[in-house]
Amino acid sequence: MIRKLVLSAVSGIVLIGVVAADVTAPGDVKVENLGISVALTDQPGDPAEGRKVFANRKQGNCLACHANSDLKDQLFHGEVGPGLDGAGSRWSEAQLRTIVVNAKAVFSDATVMPGFYSLEVGENVRKDLVGKTILTAQQVEDIVAYLTTLK
Amino acid sequence: MNYSYKLAALLSGVLTTAVLVAAPVEETLTVDEVDMISRAASAEGHPLPEVISGWHYRTDSTRALQTDSFENGGMLGVELGEEIWNTVEGTEGKSCASCHDDAAVSMASVGALFPKWHEESGKPINVELQINDCRVNNMGAEAYKFDKGGQKPLTAFVKHQSHGQPVTVDLTEGDMQQWWEQGKELYYRRTGQLNLSCASCHEKNNGKYIRADHLSQGNVNGFPTYRLKQGNLISLHNRFRGCIRDTRAEYPAAFSDDLMALEVYTTWRSQGLSVETPAVRQ
Numbered sequence: 001m002i003r004k005l006v007l008s009a010v011s012g013i014v015l016i017g018v019v020a021a022d023v024t025a026p027g028d029v030k031v032e033n034l035g036i037s038v039a040l041t042d043q044p045g046d047p048a049e050g051r052k053v054f055a056n057r058k059q060g061n062c063l064a065c066h067a068n069s070d071l072k073d074q075l076f077h078g079e080v081g082p083g084l085d086g087a088g089s090r091w092s093e094a095q096l097r098t099i100v101v102n103a104k105a106v107f108s109d110a111t112v113m114p115g116f117y118s119l120e121v122g123e124n125v126r127k128d129l130v131g132k133t134i135l136t137a138q139q140v141e142d143i144v145a146y147l148t149t150l151k
Numbered sequence: 152m153n154y155s156y157k158l159a160a161l162l163s164g165v166l167t168t169a170v171l172v173a174a175p176v177e178e179t180l181t182v183d184e185v186d187m188i189s190r191a192a193s194a195e196g197h198p199l200p201e202v203i204s205g206w207h208y209r210t211d212s213t214r215a216l217q218t219d220s221f222e223n224g225g226m227l228g229v230e231l232g233e234e235i236w237n238t239v240e241g242t243e244g245k246s247c248a249s250c251h252d253d254a255a256v257s258m259a260s261v262g263a264l265f266p267k268w269h270e271e272s273g274k275p276i277n278v279e280l281q282i283n284d285c286r287v288n289n290m291g292a293e294a295y296k297f298d299k300g301g302q303k304p305l306t307a308f309v310k311h312q313s314h315g316q317p318v319t320v321d322l323t324e325g326d327m328q329q330w331w332e333q334g335k336e337l338y339y340r341r342t343g344q345l346n347l348s349c350a351s352c353h354e355k356n357n358g359k360y361i362r363a364d365h366l367s368q369g370n371v372n373g374f375p376t377y378r379l380k381q382g383n384l385i386s387l388h389n390r391f392r393g394c395i396r397d398t399r400a401e402y403p404a405a406f407s408d409d410l411m412a413l414e415v416y417t418t419w420r421s422q423g424l425s426v427e428t429p430a431v432r433q
Contacts, residue, residue, distance in 0.1 A: 078360050112347060120346075
């Protein structure tokens with residue numbers, strides 16, 4: 001009986017952890033001085049996971065436009081955007097978060113870099129993607145954690 | 152560090168360098184000893200200083216396939232198109248040749264002068280729609296559905312008759328200027344979740360790599376093109392739809408007013424380049 005109680009208490013905690021994870025909705029993200037200083041989730045970004053999301057063609061697909069020596073085992077790095085070696089030294093964490101969330105807020109409306117956590121998108125969005133962001137808040141945090149390692 | 156590891160490191164270094172050499176190649180395109188205009192001064196008001204054929208942006212091996220008609224897989228489509236040209240179909244007992252005879256003469260400039268104004272429909276017409284018009288009104292046959300039946304090979308055969316001639320579009324006829332305006336509007340309109348326009352890739356970033364693809368100016372002088380990826384002829388409106396889909400947007404129907412306007416506008420952007428149909432692309 002005691003054992004059962006303990007178990008359910010533990011599973012209760014896990015459940016709360018999942019349900020209550022605090023996620024900022026795309027429309028509520030606040031940019032100040034080009035930076036987003038508050039993380040989008042209360043779960044710290046995981047750089048190893050971010051590295052995967054960065055390279056994955058169906059997720060960040062960042063290599064489509066950016067070269068990155070840290071991923072030179074992957075073929076074909078694009079050159080539409082600047083190379084990202086040293087990006088973690090050039091930009092603060094808050095700025096990197098803004099660049100990934102909505103690059104237009106840092107560069108200009110003319111930038112071709114998509115907003116990965118923004119609902120300010122183009123016209124005629126594919127029906128199944130309406131109201132959805134390219135990446136989840138956690139994936140953005142993971143990528144930002146990864147970018148800060150690119151010194 | 153053993154030798155093979157060093158070699159691998161060296162190779163990956165070389166690879167990175169190779170990827171960064173992105174200028175369109177300086178070469179001339181000669182197909183079966185016919186010199187093609189693959190670089191041309193751009194039309195007045197064109198945003199790019201020079202119009203460059205997509206051929207210049209492809210790899211050595213892809214480019215080589217286009218210089219010799221025996222190597223060009225698209226020529227099989229052109230030959231099939233010639234057969235269709237001579238085949239009787241429909242209730243009137245006619246083939247294209249019944250009315251137009253020798254395509255080398257009657258179709259000599261068609262591929263270089265379309266799309267053009269079509270008085271009856273009050274819209275621009277392209278080669279695909281002209282073929283459908285003839286099938287329905289002159290042959291008593293059914294219109295081809297998009298990319299189906301003989302549409303791609305017959306279009307390729309007709310356009311191939313203008314091989315080498317510079318693309319020209321007459322904007323003074325009918326409302327062509329208005330369609331050009333609408334096409335221009337679409338060319339710069341950002342679409343989809345990725346929020347990109349045609350100009351994002353083909354105007355701002357031509358000459359650069361987007362992942363493994365070397366971005367060209369997106370010129371239309373080679374359509375239908377033979378794409379190695381599909382091993383088949385690919386129509387212009389299929390290419391438009393593919394590029395729009397890649398922005399993660401819904402895409403317009405083939406031959407819709409939107410895509411016809413885009414065809415008028417992009418044909419104007421490609422003016423001066425030789426018709427390359429069927430061009431070879433990756």
